[in-house]
Amino acid sequence: MRDQIVDDLQLRIPTVPLRLISQGAEALIFMTNQHPYLPAGVNPCDVDNPGKYIIKYRPPKPYRHPKLDKRITATRTSSEAKLLHKLYQLGVKAPKLIAIDAPNGLIWMEFLGYQLPDMRYSSLKNWLWLLERESDRDHPVALADNVKDCCNGIGRSIGVLHLHGIVHGDLTTSNIVLTDEATLKPSLIDFGLSSYSGLPEDRAVDLYVLERALKSTHPVYAEKYWEWILDGYHDVHEEDGKRGRKKYSETISRFKEVRMRGRKRTMIG
Ligand SMILES: Nc1ncnc2c1ncn2[C@@H]1O[C@H](COP(=O)(O)OP(=O)(O)O)[C@@H](O)[C@H]1O
Ligand SMILES: [Mg+2]
Numbered sequence: 001m002r003d004q005i006v007d008d009l010q011l012r013i014p015t016v017p018l019r020l021i022s023q024g025a026e027a028l029i030f031m032t033n034q035h036p037y038l039p040a041g042v043n044p045c046d047v048d049n050p051g052k053y054i055i056k057y058r059p060p061k062p063y064r065h066p067k068l069d070k071r072i073t074a075t076r077t078s079s080e081a082k083l084l085h086k087l088y089q090l091g092v093k094a095p096k097l098i099a100i101d102a103p104n105g106l107i108w109m110e111f112l113g114y115q116l117p118d119m120r121y122s123s124l125k126n127w128l129w130l131l132e133r134e135s136d137r138d139h140p141v142a143l144a145d146n147v148k149d150c151c152n153g154i155g156r157s158i159g160v161l162h163l164h165g166i167v168h169g170d171l172t173t174s175n176i177v178l179t180d181e182a183t184l185k186p187s188l189i190d191f192g193l194s195s196y197s198g199l200p201e202d203r204a205v206d207l208y209v210l211e212r213a214l215k216s217t218h219p220v221y222a223e224k225y226w227e228w229i230l231d232g233y234h235d236v237h238e239e240d241g242k243r244g245r246k247k248y249s250e251t252i253s254r255f256k257e258v259r260m261r262g263r264k265r266t267m268i269g
Contacts, residue, residue: 002028005059012104018055021121026076026192027105030055036099036108043110053098056080056192058105070103076192078102083166083191084109092160093179093187112187113177124154124186125173128218128225135221142221146184148228153186155232158206161188162233163240163247167202169193171210173217200247204254207233208262 002023010018015034022029033051034040043051058073060066077100084107087094099108113122120126131142141147154176161168168175168188175190197203210229214222237248 005057009057009059016055026058028057028059030057031111052111054095054109054111056107056109060105073105074102077105077107080191080194081107083194086166087161087191090160090164092157092164093185094191095187095189112179112189114179114181122178122181123174124150124176124178125217127178128173128221132218132221140221143224147225150178150184150186151225151228152232152235154188155229155234156236157186157188157232158210158229159233159236162203162206162251163236163244165196165198167195167197167206169195169206171206172213200250200254201258203251204258207251207255208258211259212262 002020005028006018006020009028009030010016016032017034018030018032020028021031032053032055035042035051035053040051043053058077060073061069064072081097081100081102084094084097088096095109095112097107097109100106116122116126116130118126118130128142128147131144131147135142158168158171168191170190170193171188175188177187177189179185179187195202211222211226214225218225234248237244240247
């Protein structure tokens with residue numbers, strides 16, 4: 001099934017080398033060194049990452065009616081691409097949009113990240129796992145200042161998103177990547193479930209989803225990471241002045257409610 005999907009895509013873009021790097025429920029993610037119209041190996045976005053691009057492909061879903069499927073694919077593809085462009089305009093770190101082919105479910109975007117010492121790519125999850133493995137009581141490298149700064153940065157990015165009325169919709173530790181080995185600057189990726197919302201509930205759920213993701217993937221240090229993320233989240237709201245402070249307190253009080261609801265559900269279920 002998967003091979004068939006890859007073959008079909010490759011037939012449609014025969015001159016583009018494709019390397020499958022991830023497969024989710026909705027999309028396949030390929031890495032390629034081919035820009036849609038520049039010579040192979042050229043990367044105008046990032047000279048340090050020559051020829052690294054991501055192609056996100058939403059293949060046809062056989063379980064949906066073909067007409068409806070086409071419409072859903074085109075809508076989701078274009079809304080994700082629009083969001084990437086919006087974030088670029090806002091100056092929020094996110095993959096730059098390079099090309100979109102909505103009817104075919106294709107987005108070409110900048111690759112963000114680098115290879116970790118274990119050769120895996122620098123998602124927040126992979127990076128923290130590596131540090132956690134190297135940590136012990138005397139040398140908790142997973143709690144070093146650079147981790148704190150990175151978590152602050154993540155909180156700030158989420159805060160900026162929320163201040164602009166955008167909710168990410170799927171904040172997990174795989175949907176956050178470190179873009180640069182030297183600065184460890186984080187970036188959010190995967191805006192497939194993102195939307196515009198002015199509701200404190202939606203912002204609160206965004207935060208809650210990330211807190212849960214941290215607790216399940218990084219149980220030992222999650223509390224600290226979360227505290228640092230919230231610090232960054234708080235700071236950008238504070239810097240926004242009165243409006244930001246108001247938004248922050250609405251979101252946080254709703255977040256506490258969402259958390260309580262979550263706890264009750266876990267106790268009952
Ligand atoms: N722009 C990007 N730069 C680097 N890695 C990416 C990028 N986009 C996706 N990836 C990698 O592919 C994985 C899946 O992509 P994602 O957009 O999250 O799709 P899905 O909707 O399937 O979760 C990510 O967790 C990340 O490892
Ligand atoms: Mg994802």
